[in-house]
Amino acid sequence: MAANLALLLTGSLCLLLVVALIKTLHKFWWTPLRIQHAKNLQGINGPPYKFIQGNNKETLKLRKEALSKPMASLSHDILPRAHAHVYARINLYGKNYLSWAGNTAQIHITEPELVKEVLKNSERIFPKKTSRERKKRDDTFIINKIIGDGLIASEGEKWAKQRKLANYAFHGESLKSMTPAMIASVENMLQKWKQFEGKEVEVLEELRLLTSEVISRTAFGSSYLEGKKIFDMLMRLTVLSSRNMFKTKFPVISKFWKSADFIEADKVAKKIHNCVMEIVKKREEKVLSGEANNFGTDFLGLLLNAFHDPNKNNMLSEQDLVDECKTFYFAGHETANSSLGWTILLLAINPDWQEKARKEVFEVFGNQTPHSEGIGRLRINEA
Structure with a gap:
């Protein structure tokens, strides 16, 4: 009896292993090769698929080589540096090609007219990934810790509610009230x-x-040091995410074993959550103590009104509150910082436009401190 049971268990285990092997081969070998063959027949070529890793190793190598040396000269032709893997493959396979992020097929389209055609007919074809879908891919999991399920990632009713809060916080009149704080900084x-x-x-x-x-002062009413702490941690998550973007994750193993980067990302994400909730509690305590009669009209104040809303349909959960703060801290900071940096670089290498912009500022403001009414009359600077 015991021998029969052992034989049965051994047979079942072997069957499970065979089924798992077949599924793995189907997902990581047969399906990618079938897709690659079909696309080649359609005239879309690209680097050959490699088992499990796809083209990740080659992509990582091309990016590292491009970023290891400075640009020869300041130029708008930055594709060879910013996306060295795309640049190399366009030259090898043409403007439209197929590549592999692990076992995921990616068709790159760089012909402007074809890009327009795809986007013109893309209503609901490219939905945002849900939080659950983002977690399925290990290489985007750290990104999920940065933005959570905030405005950037959400859809439907949740997105509409979050967008409404953002609109209230940053309509014209609200932005005017922020101008003095911006000027002082x-x-x-x-x-x-x-x-x-x-x-x-x-x-x-x-x-x-x-x-x-x-951002700390105008959107969250917090100190520079509180904001800097959150920004520094978000930047650390960005570095960890970027470092793992093109690393191959092996099936099954990656679900049970986490690298040092992912363990660190978990710890950093928890610290960010705690820092945001400390700022929230300070605002709540002011209302409870009578020091303030409401949560305020800045972005944090509007989020707190929704967080304490008695109507469950309008209420934000604690995680939603933190995700919205993280989204704005990260997205607002990155876009503003990059735009300002790029603007200063362009002015530095185009002194004629620098002079035109300076002249316009003096014509509008003279020797006065800039104000919201005058900013709307700046045409060259807007361009």
Whole structure:
């Protein structure tokens, strides 16, 4: 009896292993090769698929090589550096090609007219990935810790509710009220720069500090140090995410074993959650103590009104509240910082436009501090 039972268990285990092997081969070998063959017949070529890893190893190598040396000259032709793998494959396989992120097929389209055609007919074809879908792929899991299920990732009714809150916080009148805080932050930065006269300044880092201060003060009513702590942790998550973007994750093993980067990302995400909730509790305590009669009209105040809304349909959960704060801290900071840095670079290499922009500012404001009414009359600077 025992021998029969052992034989049965051994047979069942062998059957399970065979089924698992067949499924693995179907997912990571047969299906990719079938897709690759079908696309080749349609005239779409690309680097050959490699078992499990796809083209990740080659992509990572091309990116590292491009970023290991400075650009030869300042130029708008940045594709060879920013997306070295795309640039190399366009030259090898044409403007439209097939590549592999692990076992996921990716068709790259770089012909402008074809891109327009795809986007023109794409209503609901490219939905946002849900939080659950993002977690399925290990290489995007750290990104999920950065934005959570905030405005960038959400859809449907949840997106509409979150977008409504953002619209209230950043309509024209609200932005006008933020202008003094923005001006004060810029003046502080320029005052600090005076000590660097005749020396080099790491402008992008200075702008990172500036935008973090402005966002902390105007959107969350928090101190620069509180905001800087959150920004620094979000930047750390960004570094971890970028470092793991093109690393191959092996099936089954990656679900039970986490690398040092993913363990660190978990810890950083928890710290960000706690930091955001500390800022929230300070605002709540002001209302409870009678120091303030409402949560405020900035972005954090509107989020807190929704967080405490008695109507469950309008209420934000604690995780939603944190995700929205993280989304705005990260997205607002990155877009503003990058835009300012790029603008200063363009002005530096185009002194004629720099002079035109400076002249317009003096024509509109003279020697006065900029104000919201005058900003709307800046045409060259808007461009």
